[in-house]
Amino acid sequence: xxxxxxxxxxxxxxxxxxxxxxxxxxxxxxxxxxxxxxxxxxxxxxxxxxxxxxxxxxxxxxxxxxxxxxxxxxxxxxxxxxxxxxxxxxxxxxxxxxxxxxxxxxxxxxxxxxxx
Numbered sequence: 001x002x003x004x005x006x007x008x009x010x011x012x013x014x015x016x017x018x019x020x021x022x023x024x025x026x027x028x029x030x031x032x033x034x035x036x037x038x039x040x041x042x043x044x045x046x047x048x049x050x051x052x053x054x055x056x057x058x059x060x061x062x063x064x065x066x067x068x069x070x071x072x073x074x075x076x077x078x079x080x081x082x083x084x085x086x087x088x089x090x091x092x093x094x095x096x097x098x099x100x101x102x103x104x105x106x107x108x109x110x111x112x113x114x115x116x
């Protein structure tokens with residue numbers, strides 16, 4: 001089952017690349033921005049509960065999709081870009097087993113424990 005989930009996330013990451021290719025940004029913006037959603041980890045400086053919240057805000061696909069759709073609705077290419085990057089990053093992370101975090105610690109995710 002784990003391989004199936006990774007393949008699904010890979011397909012979603014490829015979708016993110018495709019969606020980015022439809023935008024009017026130079027190709028190098030995609031790899032340059034791909035890791036920026038990890039800024040959400042900064043909440044772990046305060047404590048695990050806040051860290052999990054901030055991490056999950058930047059890694060939740062529904063939030064990414066909502067931002068992207070709001071960009072389409074408002075005809076705002078920057079919002080579309082943000083949504084595509086957030087969505088792509090979340091898919092990329094999940095290929096490697098980094099899921100949404102539980103408030104008890106960074107390693108406890110909705111995909112299981114990281115590192116096992």
